[in-house]
Amino acid sequence: MTETAEKRVVKEIKVDLDKCIGCRACEVACSAFHARPRFSATNPARSRIRVIIDELSDLYVPIRAGDNTSAECTGRHIYAINGKEYSECSFCGVSCPSRDYFYEPDSGLPLKCDMCEEDPTLKEPWCVQVCRCDCLTYTEREDEKPVEEEKRGEMEIGLESLAKKFGMDKILDTVARMSSRG
Amino acid sequence: MRYAETGFNLEIDLSRGSIERVATDPRLTALHLGGQGTAAKILWDRVGPEVDPFSPDNLLIFSSGLMHSTPLPGANRTTVDTFSPQTDRYSHSVFGGFFGPELKHAGYDKIVVRGKAPDFVYLWIHNDKVELRDAAHLQGKGAQETAALLKAELKQPEAQVAAVGLAAENRVFMATIEHANSSASRGVGVIMGDKRLKAIVVRGTNDINIASPAELFEKSSRMYQEIYDNPDCGALLAHEDDEEFHVNNFAWGNARDRIKGYWNHEREERWKEISDNARVRWTSCYNCPKDCHQAITYPGRMPYFQKCYSKLTYAMAAYEELDFNYDILGLTQEYGLDGFSTPQVLAFAVELYDAGILTDEDVPGFPSDGAGRFFYLVEKIVRREGIGDVLANGVYEAARAIGKGAEQYDHNTMKKFEQVPLKLGMVNYPYFLMYATGEKMNITQIEGSYPQIPVADMAEREEFVKHWHAAPERFKKWFLEWEPRSHPSVEAAVNICDWNETMHYVDDAIGTCAFLSSFTGQWAGRAPYHIHNLPEFISLATGLDLDTDGLWEVARRNRNLIRAINVRRGLRRSEEKPPEDHWKKREPEMEQHLLDEYYAFKGWTNDGIPTKETLDALGLGYVSEDLIRRGILTGAESASTSAEPALAGAEGTVAK
Numbered sequence: 001m002t003e004t005a006e007k008r009v010v011k012e013i014k015v016d017l018d019k020c021i022g023c024r025a026c027e028v029a030c031s032a033f034h035a036r037p038r039f040s041a042t043n044p045a046r047s048r049i050r051v052i053i054d055e056l057s058d059l060y061v062p063i064r065a066g067d068n069t070s071a072e073c074t075g076r077h078i079y080a081i082n083g084k085e086y087s088e089c090s091f092c093g094v095s096c097p098s099r100d101y102f103y104e105p106d107s108g109l110p111l112k113c114d115m116c117e118e119d120p121t122l123k124e125p126w127c128v129q130v131c132r133c134d135c136l137t138y139t140e141r142e143d144e145k146p147v148e149e150e151k152r153g154e155m156e157i158g159l160e161s162l163a164k165k166f167g168m169d170k171i172l173d174t175v176a177r178m179s180s181r182g
Numbered sequence: 183m184r185y186a187e188t189g190f191n192l193e194i195d196l197s198r199g200s201i202e203r204v205a206t207d208p209r210l211t212a213l214h215l216g217g218q219g220t221a222a223k224i225l226w227d228r229v230g231p232e233v234d235p236f237s238p239d240n241l242l243i244f245s246s247g248l249m250h251s252t253p254l255p256g257a258n259r260t261t262v263d264t265f266s267p268q269t270d271r272y273s274h275s276v277f278g279g280f281f282g283p284e285l286k287h288a289g290y291d292k293i294v295v296r297g298k299a300p301d302f303v304y305l306w307i308h309n310d311k312v313e314l315r316d317a318a319h320l321q322g323k324g325a326q327e328t329a330a331l332l333k334a335e336l337k338q339p340e341a342q343v344a345a346v347g348l349a350a351e352n353r354v355f356m357a358t359i360e361h362a363n364s365s366a367s368r369g370v371g372v373i374m375g376d377k378r379l380k381a382i383v384v385r386g387t388n389d390i391n392i393a394s395p396a397e398l399f400e401k402s403s404r405m406y407q408e409i410y411d412n413p414d415c416g417a418l419l420a421h422e423d424d425e426e427f428h429v430n431n432f433a434w435g436n437a438r439d440r441i442k443g444y445w446n447h448e449r450e451e452r453w454k455e456i457s458d459n460a461r462v463r464w465t466s467c468y469n470c471p472k473d474c475h476q477a478i479t480y481p482g483r484m485p486y487f488q489k490c491y492s493k494l495t496y497a498m499a500a501y502e503e504l505d506f507n508y509d510i511l512g513l514t515q516e517y518g519l520d521g522f523s524t525p526q527v528l529a530f531a532v533e534l535y536d537a538g539i540l541t542d543e544d545v546p547g548f549p550s551d552g553a554g555r556f557f558y559l560v561e562k563i564v565r566r567e568g569i570g571d572v573l574a575n576g577v578y579e580a581a582r583a584i585g586k587g588a589e590q591y592d593h594n595t596m597k598k599f600e601q602v603p604l605k606l607g608m609v610n611y612p613y614f615l616m617y618a619t620g621e622k623m624n625i626t627q628i629e630g631s632y633p634q635i636p637v638a639d640m641a642e643r644e645e646f647v648k649h650w651h652a653a654p655e656r657f658k659k660w661f662l663e664w665e666p667r668s669h670p671s672v673e674a675a676v677n678i679c680d681w682n683e684t685m686h687y688v689d690d691a692i693g694t695c696a697f698l699s700s701f702t703g704q705w706a707g708r709a710p711y712h713i714h715n716l717p718e719f720i721s722l723a724t725g726l727d728l729d730t731d732g733l734w735e736v737a738r739r740n741r742n743l744i745r746a747i748n749v750r751r752g753l754r755r756s757e758e759k760p761p762e763d764h765w766k767k768r769e770p771e772m773e774q775h776l777l778d779e780y781y782a783f784k785g786w787t788n789d790g791i792p793t794k795e796t797l798d799a800l801g802l803g804y805v806s807e808d809l810i811r812r813g814i815l816t817g818a819e820s821a822s823t824s825a826e827p828a829l830a831g832a833e834g835t836v837a838k
Contacts, residue, residue, distance in 0.1 A: 021473040023466040024280075025406065028253060032399050039399040042253045043287060045387035052339065055362065056330050056485050058462045058477055099339075105387035130403070132410040132471045 006145040011115045011138070013064065013128060019135040020060035024051050026127035026136060033116060033126040045105045048113040049127045052090050059090060062127075062136060065102040066093030068110035073098075184208060185393040186248055186723040187216060192290045192312060194305060196377050197238050197297030201312045206291065212726055213801060216248035216291060218274060218690035219740040221263040224294060225272065226743060226805065231750045235267040235373065236353075242373045244293040244344070244382065246282035247693010251390040252723045253402040255409055256698040256711075258283060258468035260344075260361075261690050265751075266369030267376075268355040268576045269598045272747045273369035274622055274690070277344075278467040278475075279362035281384065282693055284342040288386025299378035302351070306336065307384040317380035322348055324516030325360035326484060332383050341385040347518030349564045350375030354574040356524045356563075360515065363465050363475040363487035367520035368599070368623045393725030401719065405710065409471055409698060414706035416472030417490055417697050421464075423454040425494060434498045436529035437594035437603035453504045457493075460508045467695065474697060483512025492521030498603070499525035500532075500552035510556060517564045522624065523576065523600040528559045530577045530591055531569070539586045544569045576600065594761050597753075599623050601761060609765040611675035614773055615780050616682060617760035619790070621744050630701035631685050631709070632657060632678040636664040652703045652712030657681065673826055675776060676783045685713065687737035692720060739800040742784075742792045746805045749814060755781075755790045781822035788822040791815060 027044035034048065035041045044050070048065040073096070076088040095102040095110040102111045116122040122129075128138040163171055193202040206220070214220045221243040233239045242264045249257035260282040266273035285293070288307050302317040320328050329343035343361065350357035350371040357371030392398055409415060419428070426445040433440055460480055464473035465487065476488045488511055496514075497507035514524060532555050534540040535548060542548060545568075549555050562570025572580045577600055581592035594601050596617065602625055612632065613625070620628040631652065637643045640662075647658045660674040670678065685700035689711075696702065699711035711719075717728045728736075745753075758777060781788060785796030794817045797806040809815040 018463075021464055021466040021471075023468065023470055023473075025255070025469050025471065028469050029403075032253060035395075037396070039253075039396040041389040041392065041395060042251065042399070043387070043389050045287065046389075050340075054330075054339070055477070055487075056326065058479070058485065060463070060465075101340075130406065132406070133473070 007142045008145040009140050010143045011125075011140055013115075013125065014137045014139060015062055016135050016137070017061060019133050020051065020062060021133050021135075022051055022053050022060045023133075025130045025132075026062060027051065029126045029130040043105075046111070048102065048111045050101050057084060059084065059086065060135075061086070061090045063091060063101075064093045064113040064127075065095060065111045067112065068095040068102075070097070072096045183391055184211075185391050185725045186252055186720075187211060187291050188286055188289050188388075188390065190290050191292040191294055192307065194293060194295045194314070195297045196295060196299040196303065196314070196379060199299075199314055201314065203290070203312075211248070211724070213736070214740055214743075215691035215720070215736055217245045217693050218261045218263060218687070218744075219736065220691075221245045221261060221292065222272075222740055222743045222747060224292075225263060225265075226747055229265060231752070233265070235265040235270065235273075236376055238296065238298045238377075240265050240296075240373060242295040242370065242377060242379075244281075244285070244295075246286045246291055247691065249692040249694060249720065249723060250282040251286040252392055253399045253469070254694070254719055254723070255402060255406040256467070256470040256472070256695045257693045258470065259689070259693050259695050260285075260366075261693075262359060262366045262370040264370055264373045266355075266599075267353075267372060268369050268579070269623075271597065271751055271753065272621065272744055273373075274627075274744075275359075275366035275368045275370045276627075276690060276696075277359065277361050277364040277366040278695060279342070279364040280468045281342045281344055281361050283468050284384050284386050286386065286390055287388050288384050289388050293382065295374075295377060295379060298376065302378045302380045304332065304345075304381040304383060305379065307382070307386075308338070308341075309386055309388060320345075320380050321351065324348070324484060325358075325518045326486060326516060328381050329360075329362075332381055336383060338383070338385050341383050343381055343383050345381035345518075346371050346374050346379075347516055347564075349518045349574075351380075352564060352566045352574070354519070354563055354566070355576045355579075356520045356527060356574070358518045358520050360518050362467075363477070364467065364489065365515075365518075365520070367522060371518055371520075392723055394722040398719065398722040401722065405719075406469075406471060409710045412708055412710055414708040415698050415702045415710050417474035418702075418705060419491065420474045420476065420489065420493075423450060423457065425450070425453065428491060428494050429498065431604070432494075432498060433603040433605045434501055436499070436526060436533045436591065437601075437605060438529075438533075440605065456504045456508065470695065470698075472697065478508060478512070480508045480512045483509065484516050486512055486515040495521050495525045495603075496528075496556065499529040500556045502552050502556075506553045506556075510553075510560070513557070514560060517560070519560070519564070522602065524560075524563075525556075526594060526600045526603060527563070527573050527577055527580070528556050530580070531559055531573055532556075533591050534584065534588055537587075537591070539584065539588050539591075540569065593763055596759070596761055597623070597757055601764075602626065605763060606765050608767045609769050609773065611669050611672065611772075611776055612678040612682070614760060615675060615679035615776055617764065618758040618773075618777060619679070619780060620683060621741070621748060622683075622686060626701065627686055627696075628683050629704065630696065631682045631703040631712075633661065633704050633707065636661075636666050636668070638666050646707055650707040651714060652707060652709045654681070654713065672776060672779050676780050679780060680783065681713075683741065684734060684737045687740050688713070688716060688733060691736065691740060692716070735800070739802065742797060742800055743802060743805065745786075745790075745792055746797065746802070746809065749791050750809065750812065753790070755788070758790060775825070778822050779824055779826055782824035785821045787815075787819045791819075793819050793821050796821065 027047035028042045030047040032039045032042045052061045079086045116125040124138040128136045245261045259276045304317040306313045325345045325347040328345040358365040359371045461476045463477040465475045466473045496510045578595045578598040581588040616628045689700045703709035794806040
């Protein structure tokens, strides 16, 4: 195959934990941007980014809302970085039952960061734009688009599994017999 | 529809264990805005002058500001209002952080606490669910430690906690209320402890309605950038390693000595290294780009936050160096002791010992070094053990309890409260008025809009005035005319005092940080928030029709109401005098003249009492009625007479 792989843009928010001052302006801005109508309310509880703060351990970790999962993980890592201990949860953006981040406070539905890709898409996500201490910075990089597999129909998938079980010859015989009966 | 505020207060009766959610009157918002203003109204209505501060009938009010939970940056200071056992007067403090906004998202503008719990409890507010819970397991715990334990116990890492330490539990008058990176001082912690309320935990997830949300958000976003870009706001001194200003100008020990030439390059290098080693991070408060608070880790101490000038207060009071200050703060922050008044109480005790008034019998095993003595006394005070029981009541009362001439060492209190340790040369007219008449106990809560020092060079003066958007026009003229080593005119002095305090009354009603407005214009004239731009922000948030004159009038109403609260408890002209030795050269006649003029300007009697006319014009008719009923006013008084034609009855037009 000689086709050139298609490119796609991967959006990344880089988090420099040493720079966070814990002002939570990212939470305020995110909740305002995603309010309907836009900017109609600021409410950190609706934000899709949260600063996890533990003053006594000097932890200030902004995390973004990722996918939702209905189950919580069983074992967790504790990471020691520069002498500070971080629970794996401190970096995990998944909405899960073990904590109440990233759920709409009214409906309980999970929230998810969309990198402010609403119409029109912002040049940089809001949270990055308001982060004056440069804890959050935005980068884009190009990546190869994964080649999409040809989509197969339901019947093909079904027949393939039959073929695996009974062999192709048997299927063809059966089809011939069935069609000759009319 | 209520905008910018929830329209509900929480009423907590600790004696009965009852909790009520009470709707508030929107007309009061228009009259007082919120925060300290509406709290003053509650204190006036419900706590009579006969109520002892330690009585269950005293109220302790936590107020969010009107602008909390709006997108306005730097709106995060919570006010705490009550009556102080130290002064027997109105007591007011503010703390930054995240508490007020969280409270509003929970659905309440204020928490009004009355009664006294039989045993220590904490209050847990989670939106509509509000509970009083047993706090026996938290008794004796440090303030920050309590916050961490409660967040873990309730599985609410995002909750905000205001807690007291051992000092408040033992009713130490210098006790604070600690929250995140901030504290409230000046007599409110002792009441929280007296009410046996160990902590308040709040978590809120509701929306706040805003009258013109999109426009407010857009203007707030621009302001956020402006504040970030403005080098002349925020706690400027916090970030400086050059401490020359403080160590040379503030007095050491018990507000005694100024040590000229203490500061040098070698010391600056060493102190910088101490700070850099102790600091793990700069942090900010809710929705503010200024990182004014140092997160400190000092060997052997709990991590804590250092803010403002507390970086030096203990060191200077004990004649020690900076490392001692970081060390003792690690202890006093957990005990919940105010970093301004406590060092003075400690230094006062050390002086008494050196003078032989306190003996080894009073302080058995008293160490010989400054640091050791301070640690010794702190432990005694927070437990009210031995001499600590006396010192825990502050310098004024302790001096009278100890006697034997100790009163003479009480030279830096005013209205029974410890003042900033400043001893200066020549009486300063506006400062004389601010000290004498201020209702907020500490000069830092009164000064701040008008520069402290004149500029010698005329071109520089003109340049200053050109960018001075915060100032009403008349102040520009006075500043241009102000020559070094000269006094502003009496008219100017009266107006400067008035403007300075007005901005604090504005901040404390709407919840904006003084480092972005009322305290910050004095350095470079570049306060981001001021009397001219705040009305628009408030209008966009609340839907109120408010302009500069209107905002000034609200501040004046709040100011007069609080004045009346103190007048009803006995405040008169005779108490309105700064410490005798605050300035070396005094001008007694001029000072009395200044007071006359200030009272006249304010529409107060010659004794400092707002007249019926003044109160009625501000819609405070119920206040004048009460004062007349009590015989404090006859109703026929006219304001103090002014010898300055420009000043008589001038206040109605001051905002121009």
